[in-house]
Amino acid sequence: MTGDRKKGKKTDYVNRQYLGSVGKVDNGIVSVNVYKVYENITFPLITRTYKPKDRLKEKDKYKTKTEIAAEIVEELVKLGFAIKVVLSDSLYGESSDFISSLNRNNLEYVVAIRNNHGVTPAS
Numbered sequence: 001m002t003g004d005r006k007k008g009k010k011t012d013y014v015n016r017q018y019l020g021s022v023g024k025v026d027n028g029i030v031s032v033n034v035y036k037v038y039e040n041i042t043f044p045l046i047t048r049t050y051k052p053k054d055r056l057k058e059k060d061k062y063k064t065k066t067e068i069a070a071e072i073v074e075e076l077v078k079l080g081f082a083i084k085v086v087l088s089d090s091l092y093g094e095s096s097d098f099i100s101s102l103n104r105n106n107l108e109y110v111v112a113i114r115n116n117h118g119v120t121p122a123s
Helices: 065-078 096-104
Strands: 002-005 015-019 024-038 041-049 086-088 109-111
Touching: 002 015, 024 065, 041 065, 065 096, 096 109
Parallel strands: 086 109
Antiparallel strands: 002 024, 015 024, 024 041
């Protein structure tokens, strides 16, 4: 997930929200991103715009950032991408829905969790 500052609200889905690029809440737009590493080169595979609830258009359906990320994982698996390992920050590492998606697809992962969160080993 990343975010970019934007002035005003003329751009779709701009809102006061946490922006990863500046490390704080500010006015901006946020996206959920998946990157591929190939021979020490990192490049973007898929980027989806996060749509805050209060900025949705009539045709939009609200999805959390972790729901968007889980959908991207499912899409990449269906497309036949050979995923060796998924890396993510604590927003995703602490999401049971996201972790369930990784487990459902038999993917290995390394995810961050904050020190005030516990982990229940998979059975």
